[in-house]
Amino acid sequence: MLVGEAEHWWRGTHHMLTARGVVVDWECFRRVFLEKYFPESVRHAKEAEFMRLHQGGMTVSEYAMRFEHLARFYSQAISEAWKCRKFAEGLKHELKRVVVPMAIIEFPALVEKAKVVERLEGGNRVTRAAEGPAGSKKGGNQRKPYDRPQPQQGSPVIRQPSSTTSGGRQGGGVTLRCYRCAGPHFIRDCPHTESRCFRCH
Incomplete structure (x- = not known):
């Protein structure tokens, strides 16, 4: 008025x-x-702004208000269907991919539907942020199946027994004895040259 x-x-x-x-x-x-x-000059500037208009960082309500304000300066006649297509194409991608396939040709209904999708997308973003990255748990210390556990400080280290030990004993508890003098060495290393059997003494 x-x-x-x-x-x-x-x-x-x-x-x-x-x-x-x-x-x-x-x-x-x-x-x-x-x-x-x-x-x-002002009308041309407003018309150019209208043709470039996208939602960007605006909410759907703010975008709709700006859209209708600038649409008044468009030099051509605007049909309701064209107006809806122009508005929908300027929405954010996550809203546009839902709204455009609906092919709504009534502007008020289109704006309301975009607001609903905006609210749903906002709720989904909050949920995803609370859950964190997929597959991760807060405070969890998950280990990959191929990771080898590292020994902790103070843990005992078990060593394999050596093949021979002092006293002529070999690994596995076998005693080394000379068949000539019963000494702890091989017969080829025996200092006694005479032949005798230790079993007989």
């Missing part, structure tokens, strides 16, 4: 147009109003 000076201007303009036989409809009013209150 026009008030003040704008209302006075429109009354005079409306009377002049009807006297000329011009059909005064919305498009006629829009054209003469923009010519009166918005210079051509």
Whole structure:
């Protein structure tokens, strides 16, 4: 609704147009109003901004308000279906991929649907952030199946027994004895040259 000076201007303009036989409809009013209150350079700048408009960091409500404000400066007639397509294509990707396939051709219904999807996506982001990366648990110390456990400080280290030990004993508890003198050495190393059997002594 026009008030003040704008209302006075429109009354005079409306009377002049009807006297000329011009059909005064919305498009006629829009054209003469923009010519009166918005210079051509401003209208062109607003129209260019409208064509480039995307949601970006705005909420759906903020985007819809900006969209409708700039749509008034578009120089061509806008159908409801075209308006819906233009709005949907400017939504964020996570909203657009849900809303566009619905092919909604009523602008108020489209805006409300986009708001619903926005709320759902916001809830999903909060849930994913609380859960953390997939497969991880808070405070967990998970070990990969191929990791070898490292010995802790103070743990006993078990060593394999050597093949021979002092006293002529070999690994496995076998006693080494000479068949000549019964000494702890091989017969080839025996210091006794005479032949005798230790079994007989």
